[in-house]
Amino acid sequence: MRIGELTARTGATVKAVRYYEQLGLIAPTRRENGYREFDEQDVRAVAEIRELASLGISPQRAAPFLECLGLGHQHGDDCVSSLSVYREAIADLDRMINSLTLRRTELNRRLEVSAGRTFTRVEPVADYTVLPENLPVPDDDGAAEHLRGLAMPALELSTSDGQGVRLADLGPGRTILYLYPLTGRPGIDLPQGWDENPGARGCSTEACDFRDHFGELRAAGAERVYGMSSQTPEYQAEVVNRLRLPFTMICDEFFALGKALRLPVFAAQGHDRLYSRLTFIIQNGLIEHVFIRFSHRTCTPSRCSTG
Incomplete structure (x- = not known):
């Protein structure tokens, strides 16, 4: 199939497909006229690369998954080498989350300090959708015992x-x-x-x-x-x-x-x-x-x- 059909079936752009080829992730054959020829294996590879990218795993890290598919496995993460990429990606996210948390804490601190120079602190608005603790518990005083079985009035x-x-x-x-x-x-x-x-x-x-x-x-x-x-x-x-x-x-x-x-x-x-x-x-x-x-x-x- 031509590159246009490949992009239509996978949702990838022509530029992305050529980038995957430069990385050696896909290897289309060449016709006599120089046009690239892709097959079903390339479709599966491009789909796998895009799915990994949606999880934050870049194409540069996709090779183990494609190799796993090339070995005949049904899923690209059936191999140990693919699981290692998952662990590395999770470690990267943990480092990023820790860094962002520290930045957020510092920004909040600066906000509090800066606001305190100009604005008078006010008490937070009460949230009436949340009940405070230790509210007194109501009792049934019998004032509604007569209601069961009554007809609703014509109001x-x-x-x-x-x-x-x-x-x-x-x-x-x-x-x-x-x-x-x-x-x-x-x-x-x-x-x-x-x-x-x-x-x-x-x-x-x-x-x-x-x-x-x-x-x-x-x-x-x-x-x-x-x-x-x-x-x-x-x-x-x-x-x-x-x-x-x-x-x-x-x-x-x-x-x-x-x-x-x-x-x-x-x-x-x-x-x-x-x-x-x-x-x-x-x-x-x-x-x-x-x-x-x-x-x-x-x-x-x-x-x-x-x-």
Whole structure:
């Protein structure tokens, strides 16, 4: 075959093929008219060289692999001499990684020193997708025992995608609806005492958990997943976008569902009422199961002094 067919079959350039020939890695025959003639062995050799190059092994080191193929082996690294090239390449990478690590450390040091001359050091922004250690553990105070078997009320609520959803008409199959107090935003403080309120912290983490296991939930039979809080659809839309959630949020700003089902709520700084953390499994319009994560300071709307 001519060099054009060889390059078409292997993806190599004409210049690269001629370079391989100069290195003695391939040895095409010459026709009477001077044109090079390549065969299937050359195709296999060029493919092997290119594969090695993709791993960082230069053509200058490819000879042992081609010799191994020439001896009739199925793979170019079936021979001991080829394994030695692998070890040398790994050693080169280790030296390079060590060198780059040292350079990175020095650059970070210089950055810190230089920034310290001009800028005032600030505390890092809190990451609300990661839970701090030693959070108080919530208890089940029995405020949601009445929910299992109840029908979802005929309420239509706004969603984070600018649409709406009717809770009594969620459709066939199971729906997962999880209620949460509120999600924080980077750079904005949570209510004072938030971490000390058992079960309050973790809304962003919970959303990420539902995101990361969304495929598994669908595979297990959940047709749809919703999160619900009393925050506005615009606030929820930012959370959906920032956390890359594959589902929408439902806004219950006036606690309509809480009033209809007597759901537990609690108060925090700046918030007269917030939903306690609950997860509903809903099928055919009925609450099939409830998973409970309460704060110690929970109350139902009828018992809550803040109304």
